[in-house]
Every structure is written in C-alpha cells, then in structure tokens.
Amino acid sequence: MATPVRWIQERLPVSGEDLRELTNEPVPNHLKRWWFALGGTPAYLFVVQIVTGLLLAVYYKPAAETAYESVRFITEEAAYGWLVRGVHKWGATFMIAAVILHQMRVYFTGAYRKPREINWMVGMCMLICTLMLGFTGYCLVYEQLSYWGAAVGANIAGSVPVVGEWMKMAMLGGDGFNSQTLPRFFVLHAAVLPTLLTLLVIVHIGIIRVQGVTEFEFGDEPEDEPKYFNFFPEHILSELIIGLLLMVVLTALACIVPATLGPKADPLVTPEVIKPEWFFYVAFRWLKLFTGTVAVLSTGFIVFIMFVWPFIDDWIRRKTKYPEASVWIGIVGVLLIILLTVWEAVVAH
Numbered sequence: 001m002a003t004p005v006r007w008i009q010e011r012l013p014v015s016g017e018d019l020r021e022l023t024n025e026p027v028p029n030h031l032k033r034w035w036f037a038l039g040g041t042p043a044y045l046f047v048v049q050i051v052t053g054l055l056l057a058v059y060y061k062p063a064a065e066t067a068y069e070s071v072r073f074i075t076e077e078a079a080y081g082w083l084v085r086g087v088h089k090w091g092a093t094f095m096i097a098a099v100i101l102h103q104m105r106v107y108f109t110g111a112y113r114k115p116r117e118i119n120w121m122v123g124m125c126m127l128i129c130t131l132m133l134g135f136t137g138y139c140l141v142y143e144q145l146s147y148w149g150a151a152v153g154a155n156i157a158g159s160v161p162v163v164g165e166w167m168k169m170a171m172l173g174g175d176g177f178n179s180q181t182l183p184r185f186f187v188l189h190a191a192v193l194p195t196l197l198t199l200l201v202i203v204h205i206g207i208i209r210v211q212g213v214t215e216f217e218f219g220d221e222p223e224d225e226p227k228y229f230n231f232f233p234e235h236i237l238s239e240l241i242i243g244l245l246l247m248v249v250l251t252a253l254a255c256i257v258p259a260t261l262g263p264k265a266d267p268l269v270t271p272e273v274i275k276p277e278w279f280f281y282v283a284f285r286w287l288k289l290f291t292g293t294v295a296v297l298s299t300g301f302i303v304f305i306m307f308v309w310p311f312i313d314d315w316i317r318r319k320t321k322y323p324e325a326s327v328w329i330g331i332v333g334v335l336l337i338i339l340l341t342v343w344e345a346v347v348a349h
Contacts, residue, residue: 038101038105039102041094042099042130045094048095048246048247048250052084052088053190055084056085056088060074060140062140062182062183063183064179064181064182068141071085071141071143083254085258086254086257086259089259094246094249097279100127103124106123107309107330109214111214112309113313114310114314117311118207119207121308129197132193133189134277135280136193137189138276139153140186143261143264143265144262144263144264144269145275148274150177150185154168154172156292156296160296160300172184282337282341285341286298
C-alpha cells in the first residue's frame with residue numbers, strides 16, 4: 001500500500017536533496033550583520049499585515065455610515081480584536097520603518113550602482129507602495145483625524161498641475177469625500193496595493209537571484225574564515241529568529257500601547273490640529289513651508305531624483321573628483337528628513 005509520501009513523490013519526483021540544492025545558494029558573509037539583512041524584515045512584516053488585515057476585514061464595513069462602528073466593534077467587542085488591530089497598526093509602523101532603513105542601507109553602501117540600477121527603481125516603487133498602504137489604512141478608520149487627513153491628501157493631489165483634478169476625483173470618487181470614497185480606499189488598501197507590492201517583491205527577488213547579492217568585505221573579518229555561508233539552514237534560521245523577535249515586540253506593543261479610537265469623523269467640524277501619520281510628517285512640514293503648487297512640484301522633483309539617482313551618481317563619479325559625494329549628499333538628506341519630521345512632531349499648532 002502506497003504511503004502518502006510515496007504517492008506525492010510519484011507525482012512530484014523532487015527529493016529533499018534536490019530542494020536543498022535548489023535553495024542552498026551560498027550567501028556572502030556580510031549578511032550575518034543585521035544592517036545588511038534588513039531586506040527580509042519588511043517581507044516578513046508584509047506577511048503579518050496580510051494575515052492580520054484579513055482578520056480585520058471579516059468585521060470591517062467600508063462605508064461612511066458603518067466604518068467607524070465596525071472599527072469600534074473590532075476594538076471593544078470582537079474576541080481579541082483589539083490585539084489583532086494593535087499588531088496590524090504596529091506592524092505597519094515597523095514595516096514602513098524597515099523599508100526606509102533598507103533603502104537607506106542600499107543607498108549608503110552604493111548597492112544601487114551598475115548593474116543594479118533597475119532594482120533600485122523597483123525598490124523605490126516598493127517604498128511608495130508601502131507608504132500608500134499606510135496612508136489608505138489610516139484613512140479607513142474614519143475617525144476625525146483620518147477623515148481630514150484623507151481630505152488634505154486629496155487636496156494636495158488636486159494641486160498637481162494638469163492631472164491633479166483627475167487624481168483627486170479618482171481618489172475620492174467625486175469633488176469631495178462622499179459615499180464612494182471609503183470603498184475606493186478599501187479596495188486600494190486591501191486588494192490593489194497588496195497585489196502590486198507582491199508583484200514588486202517577486203520582481204525584486206528575481207533580479208537579486210539573477211544578479212546575486214552585492215558583496216562587501218570588512219577589515220575585521222578573519223582571513224581564514226569562509227567568505228560565504230549556506231542560505232539553508234543558517235540564513236533561514238537567522239531570519240526566523242528575527243521574525244520571532246518581531247512578533248514578541250509587536251505583541252508587546254499591541255498590549256502596552258494598544259490601538260485607540262478617536263472621535264468619529266465629522267465633515268462639519270474641522271479639528272484644530274490636523275496631522276498625518278509619522279511617516280508623512282516630513283512631507284506635511286515641507287508643504288507648510290511653501291505654497292501649494294511649489295511644494296507639490298518640488299516634492300515630485302525630489303522623488304524623481306531619488307528614482308534616477310543611480311544615473312546621477314554615475315555621472316558624478318565619472319565627471320568630478322568626488323566619487324563618494326553621494327554619501328555626503330545622503331547624510332544631508334537624512335538630517336533634513338529627521339529635522340522636518342521632528343519639527344512637525346513637536347511644533348505647536
């Protein structure tokens with residue numbers, strides 16, 4: 001009598017040795033340092049977001065009349081709803097932070113240079129997609145701050161020359177917040193953006209598999225130490241340990257600092273303080289420093305520069321005497337981002 005294992009092997013003739021050979025590509029030694037292994041962290045957190053998001057979607061009702069009450073039910077009445085919502089909220093925060101840190105690591109180590117320019121641009125698309133997931137998720141709660149945050153975001157989109165009005169109409173489903181707005185945000189948050197991000201992750205990993213991981217050597221490494229280690233089980237075990245630690249931290253934060261619920265959205269009452277989530281503080285402060293169109297165009301220009309930076313960096317390295325100018329430009333950029341973020345966080349309104 002055929003066992004289940006033999007039955008499967010007859011139809012899928014792949015042995016454990018074949019699987020080990022397929023997945024056990026040597027990994028450069030520098031990936032033992034946590035700073036260089038940040039790529040797996042947002043991928044793990046993305047899985048956490050998908051699982052907790054599906055659980056929240058069981059109760060969430062994307063309509064102006066029902067959204068707030070459904071979130072209140074999840075937070076106060078559904079079994080462990082407060083925990084799932086807390087893990088989802090803190091997972092979003094950690095995921096955005098991890099993607100930003102990973103992109104920074106790639107930038108400051110020059111891992112975007114030839115032949116990896118395309119993967120840098122894919123990474124930028126992933127960063128924007130992650131930020132949009134955070135924005136749309138924030139708007140779905142339909143509390144006072146999230147409602148007005150969505151309204152401000154739509155108005156900013158509307159100030160983009162030529163396509164602004166179309167973008168605003170596409171976001172809101174009309175000239176202003178209406179019965180079509182929340183369903184659109186929900187579809188974006190729960191279907192369109194996760195699907196797009198999944199495809200981008202597949203492309204990103206596919207390019208890495210084709211090109212290989214950027215290799216670095218450090219002076220403190222022993223000369224007799226092998227330059228590579230096995231992907232399985234060594235690297236996989238490291239990623240699993242990071243994942244378990246993240247789950248402990250996320251669960252602890254969800255219990256100690258649980259997700260709260262502010263006042264229900266009121267279109268007739270403008271709150272004294274309108275603030276987005278922390279990851280948009282820098283853009284919010286930038287928009288306050290300049291007039292609408294100038295701020296939007298300059299923001300778009302900065303994003304464009306970030307997309308094509310590998311080619312700008314290549315030109316700087318070939319045409320000037322400052323081959324590592326990108327490092328100093330990056331330091332200035334990071335300090336400016338931190339300054340604007342802290343300024344927006346602490347300034348009185």
